[in-house]
Amino acid sequence: DTGVSQDPRHKITxxxxxxxxxxxxxxxxxxxxWYRQTLGQGPEFxxxxxxxxxxxxxxxxxxxxxxxxxxxxxxxxxxxRTEQGDSAMYLCASSHSTGLAGAPGHNEQFFxxxxxxxxx
Amino acid sequence: xxxxxxxxxxxxxxxEAFLTINCTYTATGYPSLFWYVQYPGEGLQLLLKAxxxxxxxxxxxxxxxxxxxxxxxxxxxxxxxxxxSAVYFCALIRNAGGTSYGKLTFGQGTILTVHP
Numbered sequence: 001d002t003g004v005s006q007d008p009r010h011k012i013t014x015x016x017x018x019x020x021x022x023x024x025x026x027x028x029x030x031x032x033x034w035y036r037q038t039l040g041q042g043p044e045f046x047x048x049x050x051x052x053x054x055x056x057x058x059x060x061x062x063x064x065x066x067x068x069x070x071x072x073x074x075x076x077x078x079x080x081r082t083e084q085g086d087s088a089m090y091l092c093a094s095s096h097s098t099g100l101a102g103a104p105g106h107n108e109q110f111f112x113x114x115x116x117x118x119x120x
Numbered sequence: 121x122x123x124x125x126x127x128x129x130x131x132x133x134x135x136e137a138f139l140t141i142n143c144t145y146t147a148t149g150y151p152s153l154f155w156y157v158q159y160p161g162e163g164l165q166l167l168l169k170a171x172x173x174x175x176x177x178x179x180x181x182x183x184x185x186x187x188x189x190x191x192x193x194x195x196x197x198x199x200x201x202x203x204x205s206a207v208y209f210c211a212l213i214r215n216a217g218g219t220s221y222g223k224l225t226f227g228q229g230t231i232l233t234v235h236p
Contacts, residue, residue, distance in 0.1 A: 004163075031222060042124075042209050042226030043164070056222060091164065097222070109224060111156075111164040 002026070004112035006092050012118045013082055020078045021115045025094030032075050033109060034067055035091040036060065043091055049075060050097070082119045089114040122147045124210050126227035133200055133234050141195040141230045143184075143210035151212040153177075153186055153193040154224070158207040167195075167208070171215075200234045207231050 005024045013019050025032045031050050035043035046065070047057045051072040061067075064082075069075040079086055093109040127142040145151065155167040155177070168177030173188035182197045193210060210227040 033222065033224075035224075040228070042211070042229050043224070045223035045225070048222040050222070058223075093164075093224075108166055108169070110166070113163040 004092055004094050004110055006090075006112040006115050008115055009113060010116045010118075012120065014120050015082060015084060017082055018078065018080045019082060019117065020076055021090055021092075021117075023075045023077070023092030023094075023112060025074070025092070026110055027073075029094035029096045029110075030072070031095045031097045031109075032069055033093040033095075034075070034077050035093065037089040037091055037114070038087075046077075079117075082117075084119045087117055087119045089116050122151070122212060122214055122225045124212055124225055124227035126208075126210050126230050129229070130231035130233060133232070135202055135234055135236050136199045137234075139195070139197040139200045139204075139232070141208055141210075141232070143193045143195065143227060145191050145193065145210075145212050147191075147212055147214055147225075149214050151214050153184070154211045154213070155182070155184055155193070155195050156209040156211060156226075158209065158229075160206070164209070200232075202234045202236055205232055205234045 007022045033048040034046040037043040045058050046061050047067050049069040052069050064080045067077045091114045092112045095109045123146045125144050152171045154169045156164045157167045158164050168179040170177040170186035173186055176185045184193050184195045207229045209229045211224045
């Protein structure tokens with residue numbers, strides 16, 4: 001039984017560099033989410049996909065951030081021109097969703113281990 | 121907008137003590153409510169959930185009841201163990217018209233430390 005995987009687990013970069021993270025969801029899950037978690041805080045929503053369609057983006061997702069899920073399977077999150085304020089744990093989650101609230105197992109989001117980004 | 125407020129932490133208890141972690145929420149529509157747990161060095165795991173008013177979610181001895189009248193979803197356990205030491209997050213997903221929206225809105229988390 002494979003869960004959500006993320007790569008890399010840790011990334012250290014210099015300010016101004018571009019970074020890309022990958023998330024592989026649970027194979028039968030149609031929804032994929034990205035969250036950001038800073039120290040001492042709960043995760044904050046960034047964006048989510050249903051299959052290959054990006055359905056919602058947070059205001060936190062500035063134009064330096066871009067996410068893709070080209071074939072409805074894995075997803076990438078790219079940050080261009082990184083800033084020190086981008087240092088955080090980036091979490092990916094997946095779920096199977098019919099869109100119907102209350103349906104069994106609906107929208108139970110399973111999280112990956114996260115990618116910790118440090119921008120120097 | 122939607123928000124979740126958890127009790128200030130950290131919480132430190134002795135083994136076998138009773139645990140309550142308070143959680144209140146503000147949401148449009150009728151949210152589903154969740155508790156997630158993050159053990160040291162591990163990812164977030166779903167602990168329990170409730171999808172409508174008066175539902176009780178339970179798992180591993182933990183319970184929480186969806187109280188619409190007080191907009192609360194407090195987490196309780198009758199007898200904590202050292203292995204329960206972790207960070208606990210209350211969260212919600214907004215539902216409206218039978219449709220569930222995607223994003224989880226989390227509280228800030230409560231650190232629980234249980235001593236032998």
